[in-house]
Amino acid sequence: MAANALAHVSVDTAAGKVVVKVDAPRLVAWQPDHDHMVILADGTGDVEIEGLPTTWQGDYVYQNGMHGISLKGQMGGWSVLQQGNQWLVREGEPAQKKVGALLLKDGWRVDGKAVARRQIDLDGKSWVVATVPSPEYVDGSVVGAVKAGTLPGGGSEVSAKVEGGTTGGESDVSKITVVKKPAAEGMAPVSVGQMLAKLEPASGDVQKVAPKLEAPAGVVSAAVVQGDEGKVATHGAEAIAATPTPKAEGEAVMQAYPVGEVDGIYVPGTLVSVTVPADILRGGETHGARAQVPPVSEEEVDGAVVEQLFPAREGDYTTALSERMHAVAEASTTGMARDAKRDLVAFYLAWQRPQEAIGVMQTMDKREDGLPADGVARLYWGLAQLAMHQEGTAHAFDQGGALAPHAQLWRAVAAAEREDYGVALKEWPRQRGILPQYPDYLRAFAQQAQATSLVMVGDKKVAGKVVDTLVSQYPVGQAPAALVRLQGLVRMGTPDEREGLNDLASAAEATKVDPVTAYRAKFEFVRMLAQRHEISDAQEKNYLEQLWLDWRGDGLERDVLGVLADLYEKAGEPREALERWQTLVRAYPNIPDLNAVTDRMTQAFVDVFDPENPRSYDTLTYLGLYYDFRELVPNDVRGDSVQEAVAKMLADNTLWARAAPILEQQLAYRPLDRAAQGRLALLLAEVYRREGRAGDALKLLDKWEKVASGTDQQRAWKLAQAEALMDLGHYDSAKRALQGVEGSQALQLRVDADWQLKNWSGAADGLKQALDGVTDEMLAKDSEAQLDLFRLAYAYGQMKDGDALEKLQARYEKALAGLPKLADGVNAVAAGTGIASTEGGGVMAPLTGALADINSLTDQVNALRAQRKKVLEEREDYDNKMKYMELLPPPVI
Numbered sequence: 001m002a003a004n005a006l007a008h009v010s011v012d013t014a015a016g017k018v019v020v021k022v023d024a025p026r027l028v029a030w031q032p033d034h035d036h037m038v039i040l041a042d043g044t045g046d047v048e049i050e051g052l053p054t055t056w057q058g059d060y061v062y063q064n065g066m067h068g069i070s071l072k073g074q075m076g077g078w079s080v081l082q083q084g085n086q087w088l089v090r091e092g093e094p095a096q097k098k099v100g101a102l103l104l105k106d107g108w109r110v111d112g113k114a115v116a117r118r119q120i121d122l123d124g125k126s127w128v129v130a131t132v133p134s135p136e137y138v139d140g141s142v143v144g145a146v147k148a149g150t151l152p153g154g155g156s157e158v159s160a161k162v163e164g165g166t167t168g169g170e171s172d173v174s175k176i177t178v179v180k181k182p183a184a185e186g187m188a189p190v191s192v193g194q195m196l197a198k199l200e201p202a203s204g205d206v207q208k209v210a211p212k213l214e215a216p217a218g219v220v221s222a223a224v225v226q227g228d229e230g231k232v233a234t235h236g237a238e239a240i241a242a243t244p245t246p247k248a249e250g251e252a253v254m255q256a257y258p259v260g261e262v263d264g265i266y267v268p269g270t271l272v273s274v275t276v277p278a279d280i281l282r283g284g285e286t287h288g289a290r291a292q293v294p295p296v297s298e299e300e301v302d303g304a305v306v307e308q309l310f311p312a313r314e315g316d317y318t319t320a321l322s323e324r325m326h327a328v329a330e331a332s333t334t335g336m337a338r339d340a341k342r343d344l345v346a347f348y349l350a351w352q353r354p355q356e357a358i359g360v361m362q363t364m365d366k367r368e369d370g371l372p373a374d375g376v377a378r379l380y381w382g383l384a385q386l387a388m389h390q391e392g393t394a395h396a397f398d399q400g401g402a403l404a405p406h407a408q409l410w411r412a413v414a415a416a417e418r419e420d421y422g423v424a425l426k427e428w429p430r431q432r433g434i435l436p437q438y439p440d441y442l443r444a445f446a447q448q449a450q451a452t453s454l455v456m457v458g459d460k461k462v463a464g465k466v467v468d469t470l471v472s473q474y475p476v477g478q479a480p481a482a483l484v485r486l487q488g489l490v491r492m493g494t495p496d497e498r499e500g501l502n503d504l505a506s507a508a509e510a511t512k513v514d515p516v517t518a519y520r521a522k523f524e525f526v527r528m529l530a531q532r533h534e535i536s537d538a539q540e541k542n543y544l545e546q547l548w549l550d551w552r553g554d555g556l557e558r559d560v561l562g563v564l565a566d567l568y569e570k571a572g573e574p575r576e577a578l579e580r581w582q583t584l585v586r587a588y589p590n591i592p593d594l595n596a597v598t599d600r601m602t603q604a605f606v607d608v609f610d611p612e613n614p615r616s617y618d619t620l621t622y623l624g625l626y627y628d629f630r631e632l633v634p635n636d637v638r639g640d641s642v643q644e645a646v647a648k649m650l651a652d653n654t655l656w657a658r659a660a661p662i663l664e665q666q667l668a669y670r671p672l673d674r675a676a677q678g679r680l681a682l683l684l685a686e687v688y689r690r691e692g693r694a695g696d697a698l699k700l701l702d703k704w705e706k707v708a709s710g711t712d713q714q715r716a717w718k719l720a721q722a723e724a725l726m727d728l729g730h731y732d733s734a735k736r737a738l739q740g741v742e743g744s745q746a747l748q749l750r751v752d753a754d755w756q757l758k759n760w761s762g763a764a765d766g767l768k769q770a771l772d773g774v775t776d777e778m779l780a781k782d783s784e785a786q787l788d789l790f791r792l793a794y795a796y797g798q799m800k801d802g803d804a805l806e807k808l809q810a811r812y813e814k815a816l817a818g819l820p821k822l823a824d825g826v827n828a829v830a831a832g833t834g835i836a837s838t839e840g841g842g843v844m845a846p847l848t849g850a851l852a853d854i855n856s857l858t859d860q861v862n863a864l865r866a867q868r869k870k871v872l873e874e875r876e877d878y879d880n881k882m883k884y885m886e887l888l889p890p891p892v893i
Contacts, residue, residue, distance in 0.1 A: 017090055017091040018052070018053070018056065018071065018073070018075070018090070018091055019088065019089070019090040019091075020039050020069065020071075020087075020088075020089040020090070021086070021087070021088055021089075022039065022041055022068070022086075022087040022088075022089065023085055023086060023087075024041030024042060024043065024045075024085060024087065025042065025085050026041065026042050026131035027039065027040070027041050027087050027089075027131060028040050028041075028066075028129045028130070028131045029068075029078070029089055030127070030129075031075075031078070032122055032123065032125060032127070033595050035072060035073060035074055035075055036070070036071070036072050036122075036123070037070075037071040037072075037075060037078060038061065038068070038069075038070050038071075038120075038122060038127075039068045039069055039071075039089055040061065040066040040067065040068035040120070040129065040131075041066065041067065041068050041131070042065065042066060042131055043065070043066075043067070044062070044065075044067055045067060047060045047067065047068065047069055049069060052071075052073075053073065055073050055074065055636060055637055056071060056072065056073030057071070057072040057073065057635070057636070057671070058070070058071050058072075059072075061120075061122070063118075063119075063120050063121065064118040064119060064120065065118065066118060066120065066129070066131070070122065072635075072636075073636075075091060078090065078091055118130065305342075305376060306402045306403060306406075307437070308437070309346060309376070309379075309406070309437050309438070310346050310349060310350040310437065310438060310439055311343070311346060311347055311350055312350075313350050313351060313439065317351055320347065321347065324340070324343060324344045324347050325344065327340045327343065327344075328340040328341055328344055338364065338365070338374060338377075341360055341361075341363065341364055341377075342364075342374065342376055342377055342380075344360050345357045345360050345361055345377065345380045345384075346380065348360065349380060349383060349384060349387070349439065349442070350439050352387070352439065352441050354383070354384035354385070354387040354388050355384075355388065357380060357384045358381070358384050358385075361377050361380065361381050361384075364377055369393075369394075369395060370393075371393060371395060371396060375399045375400075375401075375403055376399075376403065378395075378396055378397070378398070378399065379396075379397065379399055379403060379406060379407065379410070381393065381396050382396030382397050382410055382414065383410060383442060386410065386413060386414060386417060386445065387441070387442065387445070389417070389516065391418070392414040392417070392418075396414075397410050397411045397414065405429045405431045405434055406434060408427060408428075408429045409428070409429050409434055409435075409446065410446075411427050412424045412425075412427035412428045412429070412449070412450070412453075413445065413446050413449040413450075415427060415453075416449035416450070416452055416453045417449065419456075419555055421452070421453040421456040421457040421458075422453075422457050424449065424450070424453040425450075425453045425454070425457065425458060428450060428453075435447070444480065447470055448470075448480070448482045448483060448486070450466070451463065451466050451467050451470060451483070451486050452482075452486060454466055454467075455467065455486050455489050455490055460490060463486075463490055464490040464491075467483060467486045467487050467490055468487070470483050471483050471484070471487055480514065480517075481506075481507040481510035481513060481514040481517040481518055481521065482507075482514060482517045484503050484506050484507040484521075485503065485504060485507035485517055485520065485521040485524070487500070487503045488500040488501065488502070488503030488504040488506075488507065488521070488524075489504075489524065491503065492528060500528075501525065501528060501529075504521045504524055504525040504528065505521075505525055507521035508521040508522040508525055515551075516554075516556075519547065519550065519551045519556055520556050522543075522547055523544070523547060523556060523559065523560060526540060526543045526544060526547070527540075527563065537567055537570065537571060538571075540563075540567060541564065541567050541568070541571075544560050544563060544564050544567075545564065547560055548560050548561070548564065557587070558584060558587070558588045558591060561580045561581070561583055561584040561587075562580075562584060562597070564576075564577075564580045565577045565578075565580040565581045565584065565600075568580060569600075569604055572615050574604055574605070574607070574608045574625060575621070575624070575625055575628075577604055578601060578604060578605060578625070578628075578629050578632075581597060581600070581601045581604075582601070582629070584597065585597055585598060585601070601629075601632055602632045602634050605625070605629055605632040605633070605642075606632075606634065606638045606639075606641075606642060608622070608625055609622065609626075609641065609642045609645045609646070610641075611645075619649055619652075619653060622645075622646070622649055623646065623649060623650070626642070626646045640666065640670055640672060640676065643662055643665075643666050644666070644676070644679065644680060644683075646662060647659045647662045647663050647666075647680070647683060648683060650662070651683060651686060651687050651690070654690070656687045656690045656691045657691065659683075659684075659687050660684065660687050660688070660691070663680050663683060663684040663687065664684065666680055667680055667681065667684065667704075674707045674709050675709065675710075675713070677704060677707040678704070678707045678708050678709065678713045678717075679713075681700060681701065681703075681704035681707065682701075682713075682716055682717065682720055684697075684700060685697040685698075685700050685701050685720050685724065686720065688700065689720075689723060689724055689727055694724045694725075694727035694728050695724075695728065697720070697724045697727075698721065698724040698725070698728070701717060701720055701721050701724065705717060715741055715743070718737055718738060718741050718746075719738075719741065719745055719746060719749070721737045722734040722735075722737040722738050722741075722746075722749050723749065725737060726749065726752060726753065726756075729756075731753040731754075731756045731757050732753070732757070734749060734753050735750060735753045735754075738750055744770070747766055747769060747770055748766075748770070750762075750766050751763050751766035751767055751770070751791075754766060755791070758798075760795045760798045760799050761795075761799065763791070763795050764792060764795040764796065764799065764804075767788050767789075767791055767792040767795065768792065770785075770788045771785065771788055771789060771792065776812055776814040776815035777815075779812055779815040779819075780815050780818055780819065786819065786822050789808070789812065789822070789826070790822060790825050790826060790829075792808060793805055793808060793809075793825075793826045793829050793830070794829050796808065797829045797830060802830075805826075805830055808826075809826060809830075
């Protein structure tokens with residue numbers, strides 16, 4: 001990287017924390033998840049990354065005219081300091097949680113300058129960002145956001161003091177609590193005062209009044225978004241408003257408020273460096289949270305229709321249905337088809353037949369989103385879906401005008417159905433006299449939704465009174481299971497807890513009447529027994545496993561899977577825990593705590609392979625877990641440790657073809673330290689050699705030899721090179737590679753090389769050294785020493801060294817007496833090479849004795865033959881000499 005860097009990453013040795021220095025007029029940064037930090041600046045330039053801890057990873061990012069860095073590692077919060085164009089972003093303490101950000105729309109301005117958003121894609125997620133001056137630290141994310149701190153009350157009387165004037169009340173929403181950091185390197189913490197700015201439309205003046213939340217047409221509700229991972233939640237709320245900006249008389253006004261805390265408050269706020277998932281701006285879902293639908297313009301609906309939405313459920317169903325179907329058929333020719341179909345839908349809903357109602361509405365005129373164009377029909381559509389316990393279609397309850405209170409009521413019920421209980425209570429209409437218009441089953445459905453919301457997130461005392469009132473409307477023992485279950489939940493944690501358990505048990509028995517409630521009550525009953533220590537963890541697992549087999553496909557299955565995974569993890573059964581978690585995240589990818597669940601899965605997986613884990617498993621279990629859940633291998637040092645452990649297991653179990661790709665990938669793509677590179681290179685060379693690829697092993701060792709550090713690793717390197725050379729048949733080269741290397745392995749390799757070269761003397765010297773210090777007792781227990789002894793005997797035989805062989809047998813006479821097979825082998829070698837030795841008492845003793853006798857007789861015959869030959873030669877020489885004696889003159893007398 002260039003030295004003149006726009007962003008420079010280094011380690012602050014004084015504080016021991018990672019610090020990012022940025023030279024740019026504007027900056028935006030956020031944490032996509034807990035171990036990931038992104039810091040971007042406008043324009044182009046260079047990024048220099050150096051000095052990061054070994055457990056961190058830093059990457060250059062450039063997208064859509066922004067560039068910077070992506071950091072991954074164990075991290076907490078971050079703080080930001082600024083001086084001019086100099087930014088200092090560093091790890092710091094988490095900020096106050098009650099701080100949010102405002103969504104941006106194209107065309108809005110801050111300080112007279114337009115701000116446009118850009119999309120950044122990282123790790124499969126899309127983020128919408130915009131840079132403005134002076135970002136601030138917001139709940140784990142460094143963004144340019146401010147929001148009011150905790151405001152008193154919650155009613156419509158609360159108003160705000162904003163830049164440009166005060167509009168009643170004493171609350172000052174321009175004050176927020178942030179983490180102050182001391183000055184460093186001539187920089188100062190960004191002040192809150194700098195953050196406050198007027199929010200302006202593209203043209204015109206900013207609105208300076210405090211409108212109610214029920215804003216008139218043309219006022220757009222902006223979202224208040226928590227900074228941490230873009231979660232759509234602030235102050236306990238679980239939904240936001242996020243829609244395109246409409247125009248009203250040529251101008252648009254953006255309204256922002258603390259969701260779930262304050263009603264009727266207008267905070268002109270601050271344009272911010274936004275870090276929220278892109279699909280929020282599309283009105284979609286984010287981490288399980290849902291976007292509320294803004295009210296539309298008032299629809300003209302006949303007052304009689306609104307006052308009598310459903311016909312009375314009287315008379316004979318078949319007769320009444322026939323009359324309405326005839327009316328629909330006749331209306332198709334008179335232009336009154338809409339009213340006739342609407343009446344038929346209302347009839348079906350009154351008689352609790354939502355499927356048939358949906359079928360009729362599918363024949364009515366539709367909008368672009370597929371919903372009926374008629375506002376009343378859309379209301380019926382949403383009611384039918386709720387009655388079938390289906391996920392409500394977005395905008396089904398977007399009615400205005402006279403239908404608005406009804407739409408608000410069922411939006412609240414829909415929120416309760418998807419377990420957004422805080423939103424349900426906030427949405428619940430204050431207007432009375434709505435529910436009596438609905439059939440009994442829909443009225444009870446809505447009442448139970450409100451009661452459930454109160455029990456789950458509301459005041460328990462109030463919830464108890466509401467539930468008791470609803471239960472009292474029924475004869476004793478005939479209250480619906482849903483209300484009995486709520487009554488049980490309200491009693492938990494009170495002196496009436498035992499009665500609450502009985503209520504839950506009673507509700508759990510209604511599997512035929514209300515299976516949804518019954519199985520949820522079963523789950524809660526089992527969990528309560530476990531919390532009271534009335535059942536063991538093993539019993540709880542058995543109960544919940546059976547419940548899981550019986551019930552699938554909704555939030556209950558999600559909760560059961562989460563508890564089961566916890567129980568299996570606690571019991572030291574990682575496979576079962578990981579399987580439950582895996583099913584959970586695949587079936588419910590939008591759960592709010594998805595990141596936390598996947599983090600737990602990863603850690604549980606890593607713990608299995610942790611050498612310090614007190615629990616150990618057989619090799620098959622280890623390898624099975626790895627191949628079934630290897631997508632959980634983290635891209636950090638923990639993952640490197642797992643990969644190395646698995647590769648070693650595979651190599652140790654002769655599964656070399658599986659071990660090789662793991663080792664190759666680690667060496668090619670992971671930033672390992674030298675020691676790890678050396679270990680993996682040696683292991684991969686061994687794998688190659690075992691696969692019959694000694695040449696590849698030798699090339700690999702030559703390539704990575706530079707990483708061999710330390711005496712032990714350098715020695716291992718020479719041994720590995722010698723083994724590869726041996727496999728290639730280069731025995732002299734193998735001996736040269738082992739020069740200066742000591743130890744039993746090197747000694748055996750030298751012996752093997754001499755053996756292949758038939759250097760019996762050299763082999764015998766090495767084998768004698770290997771047996772040096774080996775006693776009879778040790779020999780009796782050491783199979784490798786026994787092999788060395790036999791090989792030494794064979795070498796002596798090849799050298800025809802009978803004396804050495806006899807000494808060897810005498811040295812280990814006691815051990816050989818207890819090792820008849822070894823004794824027979826040594827005697828056979830001796831006998832086969834002509835070295836007489838008939839001692840030994842094994843099954844081979846007769847054969848070795850016969851061989852010794854034959855060899856002895858052969859020696860005698862050979863000796864006689866040699867003697868006879870010598871006599872014949874002497875006689876022939878004598879005869880030759882005497883043959884010429886007669887030619888000599890007679891001796892002188």
